[in-house]
Amino acid sequence: MSRTNRRVYAGVAAGAALTLALTGCGVGGDGGADSGGSGTDGKIAGKITFQTWNLKGGYEKYFDGLIDAFEKKHPGTTVTWVDQPAEGYQDKLSADAAGGNLPDVVDMGPEAAYTLAGAGMLLNVAEDDPEAEEGYLPTAWDAMTFDGIDGGTYGYPWYLNTGPSFFNTDLFEKCGLDPEKLPETYGELFDQAAVMSENCGDEGISMIGRMPTIETFGMYGAELMNGDGTEFTFNDAEGVELVERYQALYEDSGLTEESLNALQTGELDSFKSGQLGWLPGSSYTLSDLKKTAPDVAKTVAMGPLIANTAPNMYLESLVVNSESENTATAKAFARFATDPKNQLAFAKEASVFPSTAGTLDDPYFTEDDGTDEGRLRTEAAAQVGEAVVWWPPAFSGGPDVENLREQIAGALLGKKTAKEALDDAVDYSNDRLAKQ
Amino acid sequence: MSGTVTASRRGMRREGRTRPARHPHWTRGSWYVPWLFLGVALAVVSTFVLFPFFNTLLLSFTDATLLRGGQFVGVDNFRELWGDARFRTALLNSTLYVVCVVPVMVVLPLVLAALVAGKGRLLGFFRTSYYLPVIMSPVIVGLVWTNLLDRRGLVNSVLGWVSAVGEPVPFLTDRWLLLFSAMFVTIWMGMGYYMVIYLAALANIDPTLYDSADVDGAGTVRKFLHVTMPGVRNTMGLIGLFSSIAAFRVFGEVYVLTDGTGGTGGDNLTMTMLIQREGTGLQARTGYAGAISLVMFAIMAVLLVLQLVAQNRQRRNG
Numbered sequence: 001m002s003r004t005n006r007r008v009y010a011g012v013a014a015g016a017a018l019t020l021a022l023t024g025c026g027v028g029g030d031g032g033a034d035s036g037g038s039g040t041d042g043k044i045a046g047k048i049t050f051q052t053w054n055l056k057g058g059y060e061k062y063f064d065g066l067i068d069a070f071e072k073k074h075p076g077t078t079v080t081w082v083d084q085p086a087e088g089y090q091d092k093l094s095a096d097a098a099g100g101n102l103p104d105v106v107d108m109g110p111e112a113a114y115t116l117a118g119a120g121m122l123l124n125v126a127e128d129d130p131e132a133e134e135g136y137l138p139t140a141w142d143a144m145t146f147d148g149i150d151g152g153t154y155g156y157p158w159y160l161n162t163g164p165s166f167f168n169t170d171l172f173e174k175c176g177l178d179p180e181k182l183p184e185t186y187g188e189l190f191d192q193a194a195v196m197s198e199n200c201g202d203e204g205i206s207m208i209g210r211m212p213t214i215e216t217f218g219m220y221g222a223e224l225m226n227g228d229g230t231e232f233t234f235n236d237a238e239g240v241e242l243v244e245r246y247q248a249l250y251e252d253s254g255l256t257e258e259s260l261n262a263l264q265t266g267e268l269d270s271f272k273s274g275q276l277g278w279l280p281g282s283s284y285t286l287s288d289l290k291k292t293a294p295d296v297a298k299t300v301a302m303g304p305l306i307a308n309t310a311p312n313m314y315l316e317s318l319v320v321n322s323e324s325e326n327t328a329t330a331k332a333f334a335r336f337a338t339d340p341k342n343q344l345a346f347a348k349e350a351s352v353f354p355s356t357a358g359t360l361d362d363p364y365f366t367e368d369d370g371t372d373e374g375r376l377r378t379e380a381a382a383q384v385g386e387a388v389v390w391w392p393p394a395f396s397g398g399p400d401v402e403n404l405r406e407q408i409a410g411a412l413l414g415k416k417t418a419k420e421a422l423d424d425a426v427d428y429s430n431d432r433l434a435k436q
Numbered sequence: 437m438s439g440t441v442t443a444s445r446r447g448m449r450r451e452g453r454t455r456p457a458r459h460p461h462w463t464r465g466s467w468y469v470p471w472l473f474l475g476v477a478l479a480v481v482s483t484f485v486l487f488p489f490f491n492t493l494l495l496s497f498t499d500a501t502l503l504r505g506g507q508f509v510g511v512d513n514f515r516e517l518w519g520d521a522r523f524r525t526a527l528l529n530s531t532l533y534v535v536c537v538v539p540v541m542v543v544l545p546l547v548l549a550a551l552v553a554g555k556g557r558l559l560g561f562f563r564t565s566y567y568l569p570v571i572m573s574p575v576i577v578g579l580v581w582t583n584l585l586d587r588r589g590l591v592n593s594v595l596g597w598v599s600a601v602g603e604p605v606p607f608l609t610d611r612w613l614l615l616f617s618a619m620f621v622t623i624w625m626g627m628g629y630y631m632v633i634y635l636a637a638l639a640n641i642d643p644t645l646y647d648s649a650d651v652d653g654a655g656t657v658r659k660f661l662h663v664t665m666p667g668v669r670n671t672m673g674l675i676g677l678f679s680s681i682a683a684f685r686v687f688g689e690v691y692v693l694t695d696g697t698g699g700t701g702g703d704n705l706t707m708t709m710l711i712q713r714e715g716t717g718l719q720a721r722t723g724y725a726g727a728i729s730l731v732m733f734a735i736m737a738v739l740l741v742l743q744l745v746a747q748n749r750q751r752r753n754g
Contacts, residue, residue: 094718098502115718119503204587204604257609258587261700398717406702413701436501436719 045076046326048104048333053316055107055350056083062349070336077329090397097121102321104330105337107158110143113319114393117146117154118436123320126153129331135339140355143315143389147229148433155317156338157355159346162313162387163282163380165306166289170299171277175200182303186220189278189306190245190254196277197254207277208249209267210259211408212242213401218390219307225392232395232429235422243411243418250412260409272296280305282314283380284351286372302376305383313387315355351377353384360384400429495726502720513727522702523728526710529615529690530732533706534683534739537619541679542672545627549634550664563635567628574625578692581621582608585693608693611703618689618704625689626682630675634668641667673747680739684732687712707732 055063067079082103084092093112096102102121116122125132126145133141133153140157169179175196183189193207214234218224222239225232249255258266268285270276272293279285289297305311318334320327336342343354344362354360365381368374395401404425411421496513500506517523552562569577584590585607592604607617641664649659665672687708690698698705698713705713707728715725 090717094502094716094720097718112718115503121503256587257606257700261609261694261697263695263697266695396717396719398719399713402697402702402713405697409701415701432719432721435499435721436504 042328044074044329044332046329047078047080048324048326048330049080049082050105050333050337051082051084051103052107053084053089054086059346059349062346066337066342070333073336074329074332077333079333100323102323104321104324104326105334106319106321107316108155108319109314109316109391109397110146110155110389110393111391111395111397113144113155113317114146114149115396115436116319117152118149121322122154123322123324123327123331124150124152124154125156125320125331125334129335132156132335135356137355137357137360137384139313139388140315143393144317146393147227148225148394155319156334158316158318158338159343159350159352160313160315160355160384160387161282161284161352162305162311162383163280163285164302164304164376164383166271166279166281166285167301167303168271168274168277168296168299169301171196171200171205171274175205175277177277179301182301183278183306184303186242186245186306186308190249193249193254193277194252197249197252201253204256205275205277206254206256206259208246208255208259209270209276209279210262210264211405211412212246214392214395214404215312215390217242218388219305219309219312221308224390225394229392229394230433232392232426232433235419235426239422240418243408243422246408247412247418255412260412261405283353283376286376287351302372302379304379310386310388310390311383312390313353313384314391315389353381394433395429396432399432403428492726492729495723496730498723498726500721500723500726502718502722506723509723513724514731516724517727517731522705522710525703526705526707527735529704530684530686530707532615533619533622533686534680536616537622537683537686538676538679540623541626541630541683542676544623545630545675546634546665546668546672547660548627549631549638550660552631553635553638563631566631569625570628572625574688575692577621577625578689581617582693582695585617609700611699614693614699614704615690618686618693621689621693622683622686626679630679633671633675637668637671638664669750670747673743673750677740677743680743681736684736684739 050067052063063081067081070079071077090112093102093106093108093116097116097119102116108116113122117124136157137160140160141153144155144157145151145153165182167179167182171177172179172182176199177192177195183192189207196205196207212220214224217234217239220238220242222234222242223236224234246255250260258270262270267276267279271279272289274296286297286300286302289300318338320330320334324330338356340354340356340359343356344359344364346352347354347359348364353365360366360381364377366378368378407416407421407425407428410416411418416424495506497508497510498506499509499512548566552559552566582589586592587604587606587608589607591607592601595601595605605613607613645663645667646659649663654662685708686706690704690706691709694704698709711725711728711732714721714728
């Protein structure tokens with residue numbers, strides 16, 4: 001081999017090394033640590049960091065007041081509020097967790113908390129603060145109690161969100177449906193979806209905008225996990241039936257090609273552009289529609305969230321870093337921020353619902369002020385009472401969600417049966433769960 | 437032969453003696469001077485290239501996750517890859533990307549460069565126009581093309597308006613149309629960059645060769661085939677290498693066109709998208725993602741070596 005060639009090949013090897021480096025992954029740090037209150041002496045004092053998820057735009061006054069009140073109540077404490085943008089929040093959490101830099105108190109959903117708790121990074125508040133449980137709604141407390149780990153509760157429940165179904169009544173009239181008879185069950189929804197597509201499908205109009213998600217399976221009646229939270233089981237008869245209904249609708253051109261791959265944002269965009277008949281919404285969907293799609297908002301009718309079982313709700317929690325240097329302060333702040341008074345104040349600011357016991361009895365949630373927003377608030381608040389956080393905490397928001405959507409799309413495209421698709425989805429998620 | 441080299445070296449030494457004496461401090465301290473020059477580069481390369489390389493190599497043989505160091509599992513990750521349908525899909529898509537994009541990337545920018553080479557304001561305008569997509573963000577480009585290729589986008593509207601199609605063309609939902617749309621965007625974005633490289637290479641071709649070709653009665657096409665192309669053969673090889681790596685590592689275009697989903701049923705996943713999916717997030721399987729990275733590295737290394745061998749053989753024969 002000539003010297004020139006050796007140089008060239010050495011260059012290629014270096015380039016290839018660079019390629020591998022660029023395509024490579026980060027350090028697989030061993031963040032495993034025993035849960036417990038290291039650095040806690042029970043004294044509420046010192047500095048802590050409190051991290052929220054995309055709450056700085058509009059809620060500064062509330063959080064500044066919250067922190068001031070806590071610092072006054074506990075002299076000698078300092079709370080630094082850090083807010084992270086909506087985009088890439090999971091990546092930020094991942095980087096912090098892998099680097100051992102998790103803030104003392106962090107805002108996150110049960111799914112992220114499950115992974116961090118499994119790695120011993122979060123405080124088990126059921127063990128460390130056992131009397132806290134009675135202060136929260138049982139459904140909210142249960143959502144932060146992870147049977148798949150050790151049955152511990154790894155965060156204080158914070159705010160809840162649920163909402164009604166939104167229907168575009170203009171499309172109902174245009175596509176041969178009666179806007180006075182909105183669907184209330186899955187059966188009615190699929191029947192009316194077929195009619196809508198038959199009459200308006202060639203214009204790209206449909207009733208349903210995306211594939212069923214794990215919450216949909218829960219609301220349809222599928223058993224999502226086994227009793228001890230160690231295996232997924234949504235490939236049961238109800239789960240298969242749900243996918244078969246989507247299959248039948250797709251075969252009758254009742255779903256667009258785009259819906260096979262649409263995310264929640266895509267579904268919302270379709271509804272806003274007047275191409276979608278039904279949108280399962282949240283408590284702030286109406287104000288968003290009024291602001292960003294006023295023409296569609298004028299045509300909107302609200303109905304209860306469609307569910308064969310209990311309606312779904314989402315939960316945010318405040319978790320405490322088990323490695324915090326001021327565990328007592330962090331725990332006290334998380335408890336303070338999620339107490340009934342502060343949750344009520346935040347719920348009024350942010351159009352969400354409190355997870356503390358009894359707070360939903362406040363007239364703000366029970367008395368309709370005659371506005372659309374008031375009706376939405378009272379109806380959704382009533383729904384919270386019966387709602388369930390259907391999303392299993394062990395079901396990852398990334399790979400599991402993507403795989404389920406892909407498997408269902410595969411079934412609709414005829415690549416596999418509904419049963420095979422769900423079996424594959426369950427196998428994949430169980431395999432991932434076992435490897436965590 | 438060795439005697440000649442030795443004599444020559446001796447000569448160099450003798451020649452060195454005639455130079456002014458070096459500063460004693462400089463001579464004594466010279467051992468670390470090269471390291472001062474190399475230090476920063478070495479630190480950067482070690483931190484951002486060598487460490488990630490060996491870390492990825494080690495990880496690929498473990499069951500590590502983001503939050504857990506993992507245990508040595510031998511070749512289990514590679515065995516799992518073999519049975520992973522998503523890996524096969526990603527490998528197929530990335531390979532197709534190389535097969536379809538690289539020939540176009542090698543030839544089309546050369547044609548463009550040949551067309552816009554020379555002086556003149558109009559040619560300058562075209563050179564700038566062709567280069568413009570290169571400086572645009574892939575995400576912005578992806579979003580623009582997503583809007584253009586959407587079911588209700590401009591392309592379908594125009595096709596419908598001229599009655600070219602009855603139904604909107606599913607550019608963003610059909611597996612193959614989406615992949616070819618992404619390839620088109622890649623080519624559109626990248627051809628300006630390679631065109632500039634070709635322009636520099638074209639400037640090095642001896643103009644008398646074109647004069648000779650004119651005398652021989654060669655037309656434009658013949659001159660392109662028999663003067664221009666041989667004149668930039670080495671550059672073509674280089675661009676083949678660059679574009680092969682870029683095509684196999686495609687991410688941004690497909691990611692944006694599929695809204696980050698990898699297409700309907702994940703049919704448009706590419707290798708880098710699969711690595712991103714497995715290797716990021718709180719539940720990241722860094723060991724498995726490392727194995728995918730290693731396979732990707734091996735494929736690209738083989739590809740590069742094959743291209744270099746072919747290029748060298750061609751050079752020797754030519």
